Amino acid sequence: MSDPSTALPSDPRRVLRTGDRSRVVILGGGPGGYEAALTAVRHGAETVLVEERGIGGAAVLTDVVPSKTLIATADVLDQVSGSQQLGIRDADTGAAPTAHTLNVDLAAVNARVRELAAAQSADIRRSLVEAGVQVIDARGRLAAPDRVEVLEASGAVRGTLEADVVLLSVGARPRELDSAPSDGERILNWTQLYELDHLPEHLVVVGSGVTGAEFASAYRALGSEVTLVSSRETVLPGTDADAAGVLEEAFARRGVTVRSRSRAASARRTAEGVVVTLTDGSEIAGSHALMALGGIPRTADLGLEQAGVRVRESGHIETDRVSRTSVRGVYAAGDCTGVYPLASVAAMQGRIAMHHALGEAVSPLITAQVSSAIFTSPEIAVVGVGEQDVRRGETAGEVLMLGLETNARAKMQGLTEGFVKLIVRPGSHTVIGAVVVAPRASELILPYTLAVAHRLTAEELAGTATIYPSLTGSFTEVARRWALRGEDPGAH
Structure with a gap:
């Protein structure tokens, strides 16, 4: 029936x-x-x-839900690779665990x-x-x-x-290149990754926007060698420059190779995998290529x-x-x-x-009240006016950034990357923008989104009680530092 x-x-x-x-x-x-x-x-x-x-x-079917599910698995491996500083050792060998000491069953992950x-x-x-x-x-x-x-x-x-x-x-x-048509096996678009049953030995990611950066981060955590081809000087063009800088440092430390100022001309299959040819004539050989060129x-x-x-x-x-x-x-x-x-x-x-x-x-x-997130490791979340808008003179604002290295909860969790950034309008002191770079930044950005949407002031943020210890303690701390104009307000 x-x-x-x-x-x-x-x-x-x-x-x-x-x-x-x-x-x-x-x-x-x-x-x-x-x-x-x-x-x-x-x-x-x-x-x-x-x-x-x-x-x-x-x-639901080929983009957000699948990619974030895959990234959730990668996050687990990423946490394992950083657990040695917390005193965690392999029970048999005594060695520090890494993501590469574990086996990833990509067929099971994708199923x-x-x-x-x-x-x-x-x-x-x-x-x-x-x-x-x-x-x-x-x-x-x-x-x-x-x-x-x-x-x-x-x-x-x-x-x-x-x-x-x-x-x-x-x-x-x-979006695909005529000279690099996807075949669903070796040359892939982002909808085709979930049919793979083996982890790519070397994934060449073409495109350093949100999709490219997320998959480069995830597959490196899963254990693939990753080369990211970026047509710009930095990854994530258009994103907060400090946030992009943190991600580039994370990529370098974790072994992601970034080919900046490079543009793919074509991709072709070989007997062993794929070759991506750049517009300068150089070639990158890999086992698979992901074409992340937008939609x-x-x-x-x-x-x-x-x-x-x-x-x-x-x-x-x-x-x-x-x-x-x-x-x-x-x-x-x-x-x-x-x-x-x-x-x-x-x-x-x-x-x-x-x-x-x-x-x-x-x-x-x-749109100024819309928050967005990039699910890399660490995550990047933004809302409202960006620092680049202030620097270009498009809007009046004052910017203050506070790294997470002084946050007690971050120290407990062994977090060494990330920051919170607050952008405040002079005169009214209303919060007009914010950036969070941290694990689960996509969840943490909500208080700042509420602040932007409801025109809260930096003083109202500064006077809000937070849990101690918590990463959100830095949210109110940066507001207090702005309100006190450089005076040391003490620990948080």
């Missing part, structure tokens, strides 16, 4: 023609799409979600990755169906601003859905031109701060908009779109 959540009536328009309820059709089942669907249903709208690649989208992704996808589908969302497993395309075609795998039109509101949340796909929005053949929806030259859909496109009744969310390639932002955009479309009170997306 077919799943009722995926059935499409012989006349799909009937799905949206019962009573006087608003009618919402959503294309894409990633965070932007499924959060929008749940929001629409809660506001009483009759809602259909059309998704061809699996509920949860790339974020767990795939299982968790599938389970998360199933959980989301269940929540959608239980909420009353009709889920259709197919590809959708705009036929007009108020009509969506549902397509068979062959491309034939299966039916048409009429809608009062349409949300486009179709995501993005990995391309999945907006081709979506019917945007026919419906009059404007797109940028990059292919991203133009939206405003409440997720509206250039066409009334058509909204967009997620990576296809190019606002921020973050699952959290996609979800916010989707919820905002439905609040606005269905006449509810809505707060526009404020």
Whole structure:
């Protein structure tokens, strides 16, 4: 018996023609799409979600959930490799443990990755169906601003859905070089890593942005030799310079080779593995190559031109701060908009779109209040205005940084890397930006995100009690040091 959540009536328009309820059709089942669907249903709208690649989208199935699951395994090995200073020794040999003294069963790791992704996808589908969302497993395309075609795998039109509101949340796909097409075996994009059953002996990572840096960090911790090809002078271009510097030092200490100011021209398979050729003619031989070159929005053949929806030259859909496109009744969310390639932002955009479309009170997306994290070792998390914005004169701010080396909890845990950085607006003393570089920085950034979002002052942070000992003690300590303008406020 077919799943009722995926059935499409012989006349799909009937799905949206019962009573006087608003009618919402959503294309894409990633965070932007499924959060929008749940929001629409809660506001009483009759809602259909059309998704061809699996509920949860790339974020759940091939990107965020899988990569962070893999990184969680790498984190365990990274902690083991640094445990000798805590007095931990091998019971048989007495030697200090390292990540390389342990065996990584990558087939088991990746099987767990795939299982968790599938389970998360199933959980989301269940929540959608239980909420009353009709889920259709197919590809959708705009036929007009108020009509969506549902397509068979062959491309034939299966039916048409009429809608009062349409949300486009179709995501993005990995960018590839024509001269380095992925084969899923030796030359890989980030969606294909989870089919590997053996640890790469030498992984050449092309691209030093977030994705490249995360996988370079993770696979080195797992035990692979790693070479990172960066077209820029430093890794993580555009990220806080001090944070990028800490990561580069960590890479150097852990044996990641960084080829800066280098650009890949091609990659080809050999009998033993792969060879990546750089634009200067030099070659890097490895067992596998990961092409981490960013993403391309999945907006081709979506019917945007026919419906009059404007797109940028990059292919991203133009939206405003409440997720509206250039066409009334058509909204967009997620990576296809190019606002921020973050699952959290996609979800916010989707919820905002439905609040606005269905006449509810809505707060526009404020990108300056969005926090983001890079899941390297150590992690890097940022929110609000960056120090580079202050230095370029784009905003007024005062910057103070405090290393974790003086933090008692950091000493207990043997942490030698990391810092907290606070950016405060002169005059009002409100917190306008922050950076955290530390283990679990993705969790630790929340107090600073709240401070930026709710316009807390440095004095209010400084006067907030924290647990002793804790890494968050440095959060209030840096605020006290700013408030006291260089006077020694004592230990924390």
